[in-house]
Amino acid sequence: MNNIIFKLIAQRLGVMIISLVIVSFAVFAATQLLPGDVAEILLGQAATPEAVAALREAMGLNQSALVRYFQWLAGLAQGDFGLSYVTNEPIVDLIAGRLQNTLRLAGITALFSVPLALSLGILAALYQDTRFDRIVSGITVTVISVPEFMVATIAVLIFAVHLKWLPALSYANEITSLGHMLKIFAMPVITLTFVISAQMIRMSRAAVIETLNTPYCEMALLKGASRIRTVMVHALPNALGPIANAVALSVSYLLGGVIIVETIFNYPGIAKLMVDAVATRDLPLIQSCVMIFCFGYLILIMLADIISILANPRLRT
Amino acid sequence: MTDKRTTNWTAGDERMVEDAIRRGATRRDLLRMLMASGVAAMAGGTILGRASAAYAGTPTSGGFIKVAGATSSTADTLDPAKSSNSTDYSRICSIYNRLTFLDGAGTVQMELADSIESADAKIWTVKLKPGVTFHSGKSLTALDVVYSLNRHLDEAVGSKVNSIAAQMASITATDKTTVTIDLSSPNADLPIILALHHFMIVADGTTDFSKPDGTGAFKVEKFEPGVTSILVKNENYFKDSGPHLDGFEFFAIRDEPARVNALLSGDVHVASALKPQSLRLMETSNNVTTVKTAAGNYTNMNMRLDMSPGDKADFVEGMKYLINREQIQKSVMRGLAVVANDQPVPPASIYFNEDLKPRDFDPERAKHLFEKAGVLGQSIPIICSDAAGSSVDMATVIQQSGSTIGMKLDVQRVPADGYWSNYWLKAPIHFGNINPRPTPDILFSLLYAKTAKWNESQFLNDKFDSMLIEARGLLDETKRKEIYGEMQAMVSNEAGTAIPAWLQGVDAMSSKVKGLEANPLGGLMGYAFAENIWLEQ
Numbered sequence: 001m002n003n004i005i006f007k008l009i010a011q012r013l014g015v016m017i018i019s020l021v022i023v024s025f026a027v028f029a030a031t032q033l034l035p036g037d038v039a040e041i042l043l044g045q046a047a048t049p050e051a052v053a054a055l056r057e058a059m060g061l062n063q064s065a066l067v068r069y070f071q072w073l074a075g076l077a078q079g080d081f082g083l084s085y086v087t088n089e090p091i092v093d094l095i096a097g098r099l100q101n102t103l104r105l106a107g108i109t110a111l112f113s114v115p116l117a118l119s120l121g122i123l124a125a126l127y128q129d130t131r132f133d134r135i136v137s138g139i140t141v142t143v144i145s146v147p148e149f150m151v152a153t154i155a156v157l158i159f160a161v162h163l164k165w166l167p168a169l170s171y172a173n174e175i176t177s178l179g180h181m182l183k184i185f186a187m188p189v190i191t192l193t194f195v196i197s198a199q200m201i202r203m204s205r206a207a208v209i210e211t212l213n214t215p216y217c218e219m220a221l222l223k224g225a226s227r228i229r230t231v232m233v234h235a236l237p238n239a240l241g242p243i244a245n246a247v248a249l250s251v252s253y254l255l256g257g258v259i260i261v262e263t264i265f266n267y268p269g270i271a272k273l274m275v276d277a278v279a280t281r282d283l284p285l286i287q288s289c290v291m292i293f294c295f296g297y298l299i300l301i302m303l304a305d306i307i308s309i310l311a312n313p314r315l316r317t
Numbered sequence: 318m319t320d321k322r323t324t325n326w327t328a329g330d331e332r333m334v335e336d337a338i339r340r341g342a343t344r345r346d347l348l349r350m351l352m353a354s355g356v357a358a359m360a361g362g363t364i365l366g367r368a369s370a371a372y373a374g375t376p377t378s379g380g381f382i383k384v385a386g387a388t389s390s391t392a393d394t395l396d397p398a399k400s401s402n403s404t405d406y407s408r409i410c411s412i413y414n415r416l417t418f419l420d421g422a423g424t425v426q427m428e429l430a431d432s433i434e435s436a437d438a439k440i441w442t443v444k445l446k447p448g449v450t451f452h453s454g455k456s457l458t459a460l461d462v463v464y465s466l467n468r469h470l471d472e473a474v475g476s477k478v479n480s481i482a483a484q485m486a487s488i489t490a491t492d493k494t495t496v497t498i499d500l501s502s503p504n505a506d507l508p509i510i511l512a513l514h515h516f517m518i519v520a521d522g523t524t525d526f527s528k529p530d531g532t533g534a535f536k537v538e539k540f541e542p543g544v545t546s547i548l549v550k551n552e553n554y555f556k557d558s559g560p561h562l563d564g565f566e567f568f569a570i571r572d573e574p575a576r577v578n579a580l581l582s583g584d585v586h587v588a589s590a591l592k593p594q595s596l597r598l599m600e601t602s603n604n605v606t607t608v609k610t611a612a613g614n615y616t617n618m619n620m621r622l623d624m625s626p627g628d629k630a631d632f633v634e635g636m637k638y639l640i641n642r643e644q645i646q647k648s649v650m651r652g653l654a655v656v657a658n659d660q661p662v663p664p665a666s667i668y669f670n671e672d673l674k675p676r677d678f679d680p681e682r683a684k685h686l687f688e689k690a691g692v693l694g695q696s697i698p699i700i701c702s703d704a705a706g707s708s709v710d711m712a713t714v715i716q717q718s719g720s721t722i723g724m725k726l727d728v729q730r731v732p733a734d735g736y737w738s739n740y741w742l743k744a745p746i747h748f749g750n751i752n753p754r755p756t757p758d759i760l761f762s763l764l765y766a767k768t769a770k771w772n773e774s775q776f777l778n779d780k781f782d783s784m785l786i787e788a789r790g791l792l793d794e795t796k797r798k799e800i801y802g803e804m805q806a807m808v809s810n811e812a813g814t815a816i817p818a819w820l821q822g823v824d825a826m827s828s829k830v831k832g833l834e835a836n837p838l839g840g841l842m843g844y845a846f847a848e849n850i851w852l853e854q
Binding site for chain 1: 392401472474479541543545568578
């Protein structure tokens with residue numbers, strides 16, 4: 001079993017490196033299609049051809065974009081993310097704080113939403129076609145259909161503007177206590193839970209129900225196992241694969257896709273950093289952000305695969 | 318200030334108490350209210366003291382506030398030469414000083430300069446104020462000024478005002494406190510030009526602006542581009558008048574509704590650059606005050622005089638009469654605008670021509686002019702876009718007026734992305750959006766001279782150009798005002814740029830924040846709010 005997992009990890013790491021290179025080239029190609037470069041953007045309306053040429057010269061942007069891209073890639077291979085074109089600071093410094101913020105928000109949201117979603121999904125499967133199941137399914141569909149900016153804005157209006165229970169902004173220079181942290185994160189975490197839970201609930205419910213319909217579960221039932229035992233011991237291990245994948249997909253969204261929540265709660269995460277980078281055509285910063293999203297996504301998918309192998313007796317041997 | 322703080326006391330509670338006082342609550346009512354919300358009677362005493370002090374009109378010292386700007390990214394900078402938006406301006410105005418600044422009435426005041434004089438408007442002598450020190454303790458000398466101004470001429474710096482600074486042929490330090498600026502040709506506006514935010518004075522030799530050294534009222538304690546900044550009081554500030562605050566945090570909330578909500582919930586004390594649509598919400602709240610700034614930016618309709626149908630003078634004039642300016646001011650801008658008269662010099666300017674009245678809304682006269690031009694009945698395309706703020710609504714208003722007299726105007730709304738490079742200055746009839754500039758000379762040179770980079774309607778007039786050069790070098794203000802007045806009339810009558818209204822900006826703040834006044838250089842007191850405002854406590 002260990003062999004299989006090690007082989008899988010080795011294989012995945014190889015694929016991961018290739019994927020990262022392909023993605024970075026695709027992003028590079030896409031950024032080349034954007035009008036204007038960093039010198040033109042920085043000068044704005046004052047961008048006369050001479051001024052742009054002089055600034056490009058001063059910023060060291062005279063080489064062709066392709067050459068600069070390969071230089072960046074070579075630097076990355078040695079662990080160096082390079083310097084931002086705009087601020088001229090090391091990208092690691094720019095990203096470090098933002099990544100920490102994003103991971104903190106993603107972590108808290110995952111801690112809260114994954115157990116909640118899985119229990120709701122499994123319970124809904126357990127009590128399939130009961131009123132409980134219908135209520136959970138109904139709410140899930142409703143929540144999927146409401147866009148997150150609406151959830152977030154309504155939450156701010158109610159809890160911050162009218163009731164004044166929670167702050168409207170989720171960024172604080174220092175977090176003083178656990179209570180303070182809970183207050184600050186309450187609204188973004190609830191909003192994001194709305195967004196990512198629905199998919200996990202539906203996926204886990206469907207996966208468990210599907211396994212429940214297999215002959216061996218029927219057999220367990222005929223042998224007199226209780227419904228709870230059938231679900232938890234017989235059905236769930238086999239359903240874990242798809243569930244883990246659904247969780248991985250949902251959680252990976254938290255890494256780079258939460259721009260709306262970051263905007264509404266003015267939370268300085270990495271998604272906003274990347275939008276800034278695109279707006280200023282800061283190529284090394286765009287690339288670095290994309291690498292982080294892509295890396296996080298691939299790691300999560302790999303973890304999901306490992307979990308499904310470990311959980312599934314047929315794949316284990 | 319901390320000793321006055323009670324636990325669990327939020328900005329919201331504070332406003333609740335003040336609200337009650339305003340509604341005429343007695344001390345006993347308030348105490349009952351406070352007891353009910355669980356605040357100890359002893360703490361209640363300090364709160365009452367604080368709340369009743371809120372009626373005094375003189376500045377009080379101390380306090381830390383949070384100010385929310387409208388825009389921010391990793392491109393945020395503390396380098397005055399590169400600063401490009403309200404967020405950068407707000408920060409640099411508190412860290413550095415300029416040689417001069419413009420007060421609320423639009424007149425030049427001396428800041429770091431003691432005097433700026435010239436006999437011929439070409440060679441200028443700047444005398445510096447004595448006893449001004451940088452945050453680092455170093456004294457301000459002529460060399461700092463020379464270095465700061467010369468940076469704009471170095472193209473490798475990437476200064477936003479490179480083209481304006483280019484007229485400074487030489488900048489030399491005559492002695493320790495005197496700088497001589499020699500212009501390539503006379504320009505009487507130099508003292509106003511030096512009041513632009515970009516001409517802040519930095520310490521000689523500064524190249525790293527992440528830890529800036531200025532003479533300003535506040536020192537930088539923390540600066541993270543695109544995230545936040547914290548500025549603390551400079552105890553050795555050279556002006557006696559300020560600052561009043563102990564410090565402030567400046568960051569941006571780019572989403573406008575989020576900015577409004579943060580102010581209403583008490584998370585920030587000042588929210589800048591609000592939309593007209595939010596104004597009513599602000600005005601219904603007792604705890605929020607608003608300040609409107611008529612800064613002189615405008616959205617205008619440009620009819621190119623070298624293309625059909627703008628090449629027919631009657632068509633252009635007819636369109637100017639077809640604009641229902643009052644409706645644009647009232648319904649499109651919801652009152653946040655001042656009706657304009659088709660020329661770019663704003664009413665706050667000392668050179669504004671009072672005699673030049675806005676054209677009346679006169680569809681019948683427009684119809685007559687269109688008939689004369691032979692364009693009535695033709696379908697005429699008008700390009701508008703969200704890129705030029707409010708232009709879509711303005712175009713719709715004009716289109717509706719046109720339909721009442723049988724004039725078919727085909728309003729084409731195009732995407733904001735790429736609008737400035739693809740449509741602006743190019744389409745026969747399109748909308749533009751012009752930011753305020755401090756002098757008529759800059760406005761006219763940029764927008765109406767024959768060589769102007771942004772001559773929006775291709776207005777070419779030799780007499781106008783020679784008047785522009787004549788006025789630039791004049792030190793005689795009366796004569797100058799006369800020439801600029803005449804030039805405004807020429808633009809209003811002959812150019813193809815219809816300017817229906819000057820747009821106003823709105824900043825909103827907690828009613829505890831006092832001292833913020835309107836300024837012609839822009840919102841937030843021309844961005845120099847920090848040293849002027851105070852927090853009542």
